[in-house]
Amino acid sequence: MNENPLAIWLDVKTFFPMLWAIVRGKYKMPWGTFFWAVLCLAYVISPVDVLPDVMPLLGITDDGAFIVLILTMLHKDLAAFRQDRRDKANIIEAEIVSPAQKGEKNDEKMD
Secondary structure, eight states, rough: OOHHHHHHHHHHHHHHHHHHHHHSSOOOOOHHHOOOOHHHHHHOOOOOOOSSSSSTTHHHHHHHHHHHHHHHHHHHHHHHHHHHHHHHHHHTTTOOOHHHHHHHHHHHOOO
């Protein structure tokens, strides 16, 4: 994975829609990937941490490091999910036009 901040931010933005799509059954992925994604979400939300969040900087840092670690592991799946969404968006926007309709549209433009 490219560890530049924009790539990580893109993965973070994709992470939650991907989880929601998996839960609704709209997207299929390996169970291992789903396990790590849910574990990451539970770790960040859970009050039980390796370093408690009450420690000013360290508590938040360990959560961030864990998120980056999981996003690195899931990068290929996140990229595949984004590609799948792009493919589905392109299919939805497609228009089927029969040759007869195409001729009618051209006639309308000429009028």
